[in-house]
Amino acid sequence: MTLILSNDDVDRLLTMDDVLSSLENAYRDLGVGKALNTPRVDLLVRGPKPLSVHGFKTMSGSVPGAGVASVRIDSDIVHWPEIAGGQRRVKIPSAPGNRYVGLVLLFSTRTGEPLAIFPDGCLQRLRVGATNGLGAKYLAWPDASVVGILGSGWQAGTQLMAMCAVRRIQRIKVFSPTAANRKAFAAEMEKTLEIEVRPVDSAEEAVKGSHIVAAATNSMGPVFLPHWVEPGMHLSTIRHSEIDGETLKKCDIVAIHHRNLAIGIAQAGLEKEVPEMEHGDYGRPDLQIDWNALPELSDLAVGRGPKRKDDRQVSCFLNPIGFGMQFSAVGARLVEKAKQVGAGKDIPTDWFTEAVHP
Amino acid sequence: MTLILSNDDVDRLLTMDDVLSSLENAYRDLGVGKALNTPRVDLLVRGPKPLSVHGFKTMSGSVPGAGVASVRIDSDIVHWPEIAGGQRRVKIPSAPGNRYVGLVLLFSTRTGEPLAIFPDGCLQRLRVGATNGLGAKYLAWPDASVVGILGSGWQAGTQLMAMCAVRRIQRIKVFSPTAANRKAFAAEMEKTLEIEVRPVDSAEEAVKGSHIVAAATNSMGPVFLPHWVEPGMHLSTIRHSEIDGETLKKCDIVAIHHRNLAIGIAQAGLEKEVPEMEHGDYGRPDLQIDWNALPELSDLAVGRGPKRKDDRQVSCFLNPIGFGMQFSAVGARLVEKAKQVGAGKDIPTDWFTEAVHP
Numbered sequence: 025m026t027l028i029l030s031n032d033d034v035d036r037l038l039t040m041d042d043v044l045s046s047l048e049n050a051y052r053d054l055g056v057g058k059a060l061n062t063p064r065v066d067l068l069v070r071g072p073k074p075l076s077v078h079g080f081k082t083m084s085g086s087v088p089g090a091g092v093a094s095v096r097i098d099s100d101i102v103h104w105p106e107i108a109g110g111q112r113r114v115k116i117p118s119a120p121g122n123r124y125v126g127l128v129l130l131f132s133t134r135t136g137e138p139l140a141i142f143p144d145g146c147l148q149r150l151r152v153g154a155t156n157g158l159g160a161k162y163l164a165w166p167d168a169s170v171v172g173i174l175g176s177g178w179q180a181g182t183q184l185m186a187m188c189a190v191r192r193i194q195r196i197k198v199f200s201p202t203a204a205n206r207k208a209f210a211a212e213m214e215k216t217l218e219i220e221v222r223p224v225d226s227a228e229e230a231v232k233g234s235h236i237v238a239a240a241t242n243s244m245g246p247v248f249l250p251h252w253v254e255p256g257m258h259l260s261t262i263r264h265s266e267i268d269g270e271t272l273k274k275c276d277i278v279a280i281h282h283r284n285l286a287i288g289i290a291q292a293g294l295e296k297e298v299p300e301m302e303h304g305d306y307g308r309p310d311l312q313i314d315w316n317a318l319p320e321l322s323d324l325a326v327g328r329g330p331k332r333k334d335d336r337q338v339s340c341f342l343n344p345i346g347f348g349m350q351f352s353a354v355g356a357r358l359v360e361k362a363k364q365v366g367a368g369k370d371i372p373t374d375w376f377t378e379a380v381h382p
Numbered sequence: 383m384t385l386i387l388s389n390d391d392v393d394r395l396l397t398m399d400d401v402l403s404s405l406e407n408a409y410r411d412l413g414v415g416k417a418l419n420t421p422r423v424d425l426l427v428r429g430p431k432p433l434s435v436h437g438f439k440t441m442s443g444s445v446p447g448a449g450v451a452s453v454r455i456d457s458d459i460v461h462w463p464e465i466a467g468g469q470r471r472v473k474i475p476s477a478p479g480n481r482y483v484g485l486v487l488l489f490s491t492r493t494g495e496p497l498a499i500f501p502d503g504c505l506q507r508l509r510v511g512a513t514n515g516l517g518a519k520y521l522a523w524p525d526a527s528v529v530g531i532l533g534s535g536w537q538a539g540t541q542l543m544a545m546c547a548v549r550r551i552q553r554i555k556v557f558s559p560t561a562a563n564r565k566a567f568a569a570e571m572e573k574t575l576e577i578e579v580r581p582v583d584s585a586e587e588a589v590k591g592s593h594i595v596a597a598a599t600n601s602m603g604p605v606f607l608p609h610w611v612e613p614g615m616h617l618s619t620i621r622h623s624e625i626d627g628e629t630l631k632k633c634d635i636v637a638i639h640h641r642n643l644a645i646g647i648a649q650a651g652l653e654k655e656v657p658e659m660e661h662g663d664y665g666r667p668d669l670q671i672d673w674n675a676l677p678e679l680s681d682l683a684v685g686r687g688p689k690r691k692d693d694r695q696v697s698c699f700l701n702p703i704g705f706g707m708q709f710s711a712v713g714a715r716l717v718e719k720a721k722q723v724g725a726g727k728d729i730p731t732d733w734f735t736e737a738v739h740p
Contacts, residue, residue: 028733030733031736031737031738057650058427058650059650060425060426060427060648060649060650061425061648062423062425062440062646062648063423063646065420065421065442067418067420067442067443067444067451068418069416069418069444069446069451069491070446071491071492072491072492072493078444078446078451078491078492078494080442080444080451080453080489080491082420082440082442082453084423084425084438084440085425086425086427086436086438086650088427088428088436088650093425093427093436093438093457095438095440095453095455097453097487097489098740099451099489099490099494099495099496100494100740101493101494115739115740117737117739118492118493118494118495119493119494119495119496119731119735120493120495120731120732120735121731121732121735123495123731123732123735123736123737124494124735124736124737124738124739124740125489125494125495125496125734125735125736125740126736126740127487127496127734129455129485129487131438131455131457131483132457133427133429133430133436133438134429134430134436134476135430135459135476135477135478136436136457136458136459136476136477136482136483137457137476137477137478137483138457138477138483138485141733141734143734143735143736143738143740144736144740145736145737145738145739145740146738148740149738178738178739288420288421290418290419290420291418292415292416292417292418292444292446369733371729373477373478373479374478374479374481375386375388375499375727376483376485376499376501377477377478377479377481377482377483377501378389378481378482378483378484378501378502378503379389379475379481379482379503380389380482380501380503380504380507380536381473381475381482381503381536382456382458382473382482382483382484382501382502382503382506
């Protein structure tokens, strides 16, 4: 049987510890050349209405240590409306029922068979959180207990869950531009984490005195100012645009998820429809650092990277882009747990296999 | 609803004319930059038994003119046994029920939604045939009526179907090394095509006097000899190893499916397990030609390529590797026809979409 799982299954079955440990194992394999990733490729063509595109994104990864390979597929209708005076990249839920389309297909590296199919949304958010969590695990001050988080959206929750899983966090401050959002987020996370989460009125206030400062925004510009950086801090980002070169210069240690930020993009006559191509949202921005010299998360996972020397050093973990191996590793754990409790829908594996030599 | 189709559906619903016309439209779009392909990527890791690998292959393509994008996924257990004194690349059907794993997922470029999932095997064979058929349509002598085919295996049947669809073929000769195989194949194809199909005792006999000579083998070495080439012939191959540089020199016109033969391969410590890497089965072989100067099928489709000037010129079409756009284009036609007759199994599209922003 091939399992069909839902986002609800993902959220219900996977703990942050599951995600952290399955990813950590995979990064260790990657660090010794025993796990693989393909580059992400985006195919962009004209979408159903003016200034929209269909983006077809695939990335795959193989983690034989967990017995799986996977491909993640996103089939998005994207446009770039003006929102609050700025241009935003917005996916339009155009599938039946006003839904989005993102899937992970998980296969066994032992038999080749399709093990499971599930949506990518909740897992994608968990793995971003856990990836930055591992960055903090390897780089942040061991006694870090105060987190300042910038952003109160979809990605912010798993960032906090991950930081709390890798350090004994006692206090959290949150800032995001809309007061109602940060208040609601703080209340919700305080309940989830059972730790004090306080909304604050400025980014600087969230940063001040924090041991870990995590950006989890969709900002097109830096959210830290260089002079906010304090001795001992660990900075964490999920987009390259959240930090600038001046702030990075204040860091003693900078590590990155992985150095290969290149995305294969093919597009068909869409120059005007795809602002990313002009705005440099893909690729390596000018952060005045030597990208090729940055240690990667897999280096840190196998103990090859730089280590924090004392409680005064400033560290930074950049996580501008993911890769397919994350979905394989976490997907394997998901299927293991789904089977334990009999979750999901079964489809005959024969529907997805064949008798003829492909 | 998302349609689940089978290889039987593919064979029952699609005619060779369907495959030829849907591909021809897509190659015309490709020729003017309106269809897209990703490079094929293979991830190779250690397989379940010694000297075996798990190969995870993905390729995708977007054909907005047909309203679709697709990804083809193969999850293969491969080994290289010694067969009849030679090393052969053999896929092991290791999925439950001793089955292979190859899938196509088709998505709408208008809504993003998953339209269909089906195995790749029969469609892959049809599109190889049709691709070489289009090569013959654009390059072979218009009055070609005699085909010589080398090979009587899985790929040979669709080669003949395609050649018969693009030219008024009256006679076919077939050679393959095992007499029983070529006889059975000839009898079967004679029934299918309602044209005389005669097994012959040598490759040279199959070639002699034929207007179109189609190789459809898994040979690791050339199957034509240069001095067999006759004026007016059209040569057609499905593997680069089937032809050599000397034979190509006899050709006035040489075209190729597409010039980018590069496959992205990542592998994890497998040097000994993957003979392809030594044998050069991937990449551009030394055929003493200027690969970058070869016209592609999409050039021929939009009338940009070379044209046969007379019935004395020798033409050749090389089809060493496919790409994802083929599965999109033919998949769109398949779904159209499946809906007309109510074929396939329906799965709620909601199972493959999501409410959260991926």
